[in-house]
Amino acid sequence: MRADTTWHLRAATDRRPLVLLASLAALVLLALLALRLGYRPVTWADLGGALTAYNVTDPEQIVIREIRLPRLVAALLAGAALGIAGALIQGMTRNPLADPGLLGINAGAAAGVIGATFLLGMAAPGQYVWMAFGGGALGAAAVFALGGGTQASPARLLLAGAALTAFFLAMIRGLVLMSRQSLETYRFWVLGGFDDVTLGTLAALWPFFVAGALVALAAAALIDALALGEDTARGLGVNVGGAKLLCGLAIVLLSSSTVALAGPIAFVGLIVPHMARAVMRQDILWLAPCAGIFGAGLMVLADLAGRSALFGGTMQAGVMSALIGGPILIWLVRRTGGAQAVMQTLRFGPVSLAVHRRPLIAGVGLLALVALAAGAALLIGSYPITPGGIWQALTGRADAIAAMIVLDHRLPRILTAIGAGAALGLAGAMVQTMLRNPLAAPDIIGFTAGANAGALLAVLLTGGMILAGALAGGALAATAVVALAWRGGLDTYRLILVGLGASLSLGAAADLLLSYTDENTAADMARWLTGTLHARGPAEVALVWGGLAMLAPIALWLGFPLARMTFSNDTVVGLGLPLTQLRLAVTALAVALVALAVSVAGPLPFVAFVSGPIARRLTGSGGPALPAAALTGATVTLGADLAARSVPMVQLPAGVFTAMVGAPVLVWLLWVQARKGRL
Known part of the structure; x- marks a missing residue:
């Protein structure tokens, strides 16, 4: 009986078939991309025709069938x-x-x-x-x-x-x-x-x-x-x-x-x-x-x-x-086996720096993913541009139409996606580490919803001032959530439940505000409330990257004390760290990062939530893993926007796809926390 039970448990936990299927699905997508991309532009319709109803007189289908396939x-x-x-x-x-x-x-x-x-x-x-x-x-x-x-x-x-x-x-x-x-x-x-x-x-x-x-x-x-x-x-x-x-x-x-x-x-x-x-x-x-x-x-x-x-x-x-x-x-x-952290010394002349190998590998891999996604985003669009045309536009040698599409439309959209995703990834990892709970992300506990509602109210009242409204809304929401969850101390699950309630309330408030706008404004704001990167330009790029230039160094500077906050409160205080002041600083910085992202891309659901756990898995770190979290957020956001742009006949917001990624991760984390007896 015991052997039979053990076999069933092993069969139930064997992930190898799922890994093979997922890898095969990724390979199919990569193969389709290889057929699609090249110096001669082809559409998805051309690709479908070449594979299913080959026309020997169609030059695009000939390229696909006789050369690329x-x-x-x-x-x-x-x-x-x-x-x-x-x-x-x-x-x-x-x-x-x-x-x-x-x-x-x-x-x-x-x-x-x-x-x-x-x-x-x-x-x-x-x-x-x-x-x-x-x-x-x-x-x-x-x-x-x-x-x-x-x-x-x-x-x-x-x-x-x-x-x-x-x-x-x-x-x-x-x-x-x-x-x-x-x-x-x-x-x-x-x-x-x-x-x-x-x-x-x-x-x-x-x-x-x-x-x-x-x-x-x-x-x-x-x-x-x-x-x-x-x-x-x-x-x-x-x-x-x-x-x-x-x-x-x-x-x-x-x-x-x-x-x-x-x-x-x-x-x-x-x-x-x-x-x-x-x-x-x-x-x-x-x-x-x-x-x-x-x-x-x-x-x-x-x-x-x-x-x-x-x-x-x-x-x-x-x-x-x-x-x-x-x-x-x-x-x-x-690479060495086991869970023990391994250090690698990097030397640059007289300067040396000790770093952990696995986080470094994960960071390089994430950077490569961001670069690949950015390259694909430059190529894919309703107006076909070859890789050579992209290169000419970036070097100032393209015609006016190609230069406008690449430099004024696609490139700002890509840079905005990377910046907004990095900001959300940093914010999520910081809050989750501070509260010692992977479920306590800004988009779960109401910070993002507050920034979203504040930005929407600012637009409706003033026609602008989005960043100021997002900062104010996020700060008010964070203050209210922490105050309502405080009961002789800060219990993280109480905070999560209060934050979920605040998110629902603020979402209803945003819907109410939306009902007072005209039809055209409502359509634009509804897309923005889902999280979108459509029609982003140099102003959004300057805003998000200027904000990151100021906030990211502070976040990295807080990384050392933040890593110590994974211990118990008594241990943190025993190490001489000002626990209350650190929590206030981390909360304020997370609100600022969320507001920055919301002001240029809308709420983008679940990006802040998934970035921290994925980054910690990749780096094998029990701490905040802030650089990896920022790169993970950028990868998820850019990938979601690329997926949204690839859907034919419709302009879907990127937030639809970030939700598709984040929802399963949330379910998985809930299951993990329940198995550990923490729910």
């Missing part, structure tokens, strides 16, 4: 193959630094392709792929033998792989230097990319990818046993030699097929399994598919970035994967 499928196949191969080779060798590119397999396959092409005259992928298999198998066997066979250590395998890779590369260069034309072809091919992939190429090579995946599936069931040690695996009835041969065959099939399709691509097979392990347990049957999905996404992202205006649309995906994967690899290799 083969490129996308190639990137998906190559990334998935390298991710699965990396998971298999790391599991088989029990070496976290194992990778087809580092252990000579890719170099051997490349040597096979070059030899078949330049010596034997094979031009069809279906022909030279067999030479790629031979070269890859030769490279794998040679590295394994040079590295010490079954007794090979990780360092020795890496050295053997480096030596063999250098040998293969020297042989390849010797071949291609015989012909100037060969050298010209090789120097682009060796970068790894999908420029020359056609539907014919995919038709010739896809069976090899499928075969590799099927062999990998069969091998995956044996790798977990090998990870226990060869003696233990034999005791479990596993044929160790056969298992290794099967794993090696899968790795060579997947890696060599990728080389034949796109050239040698490094780092993907190395870093993707580490990324997958962050969300999956070591079970290779789950880890390998997750690594395949992550690898496909990374490769599509690398190809999309390489086609962007930043690199002139000419950067190969293999180079981009190295640019993306290199920094990630550095942190993955240096």
Whole structure:
């Protein structure tokens, strides 16, 4: 009975299928974005037509079907193959630094392709792929033998792989230097990319990818046993030699097929399994598919970035994967396990700074997300502008229409979204830390509703003065909520309940004020009350960023004492911190930040609420994690606005999408707090 109950509990808490489904859904969205973006503008209608009702006379559909679709499928196949191969080779060798590119397999396959092409005259992928298999198998066997066979250590395998890779590369260069034309072809091919992939190429090579995946599936069931040690695996009835041969065959099939399709691509097979392990347990049957999905996404992202205006649309995906994967690899290799905080010393000449690694990694990742979302927001809109057109507008070389759309409309909207989201993220993290409760966010306890009502009243009475009204409304709401919740002390759950009541009351007051306006004003104000970034201009950018320039340094300065407020009141006082004054300062600063965001973007529900918990999860911090919270708020806000702009035929406010994100998080936090007995 107990074993049956335990099995059901494990099944109920197994999140791996959900992680796979969520990753697959994200990959589908990324693939659609890759088909949509490019130098030639296409609409979503063009994309739908190309995929469902192909018109061979439509130039936009031709671009999608004949150029972008083969490129996308190639990137998906190559990334998935390298991710699965990396998971298999790391599991088989029990070496976290194992990778087809580092252990000579890719170099051997490349040597096979070059030899078949330049010596034997094979031009069809279906022909030279067999030479790629031979070269890859030769490279794998040679590295394994040079590295010490079954007794090979990780360092020795890496050295053997480096030596063999250098040998293969020297042989390849010797071949291609015989012909100037060969050298010209090789120097682009060796970068790894999908420029020359056609539907014919995919038709010739896809069976090899499928075969590799099927062999990998069969091998995956044996790798977990090998990870226990060869003696233990034999005791479990596993044929160790056969298992290794099967794993090696899968790795060579997947890696060599990728080389034949796109050239040698490094780092993907190395870093993707580490990324997958962050969300999956070591079970290779789950880890390998997750690594395949992550690898496909990374490769599509690398190809999309390489086609962007930043690199002139000419950067190969293999180079981009190295640019993306290199920094990630550095942190993955240096990462240590466990919950203990690890410090990293950064040095800038005579100046050094000790920082926690995980928050630094999270911050870099969030910055990258903000940058990607901002780039997508510049590209997507009713008026199509290519990445090259965006770059020309930013550098002052675009025509008047493109410059107006980018500089006067899209860029101010993006900057306003980032600033407003950062302000709300800071405010939410500060209040949640001060009250030691993830539910006690400004938009839950009435601060945001007060600022919203104050701003609306100011607009109706004066036609302006939005910031002053938001500050006054937020301050009055905060004072009233704290005063009403105070009963011989400040109980956080009492504060939350009082704040919820205040939010409902202030929301009703805002609706009442709205009823006194004319039809046109009511429509505009209703959109603003939901939270919108529509028609934001330089004035809003100057306001929000000017406010952040004054308030953010104060918030960061309060970060140290705020982190100590996670302890009990007696401990905080025992540390010599003025508890009451700190609470007043944090409350005042949070109100100011909320008012600043509300004045330029409306209330934007749940942004302040979700930013703190997400930031703490990402950084592994029990404290406020203020920089990560600000970046999280910016990411959520910018992503919500991008989603709102992507809905066809209607101009939805961004607040609709921030609510769609925040509501499930609220339900989850309520469940967590209930399980902990805090509700």
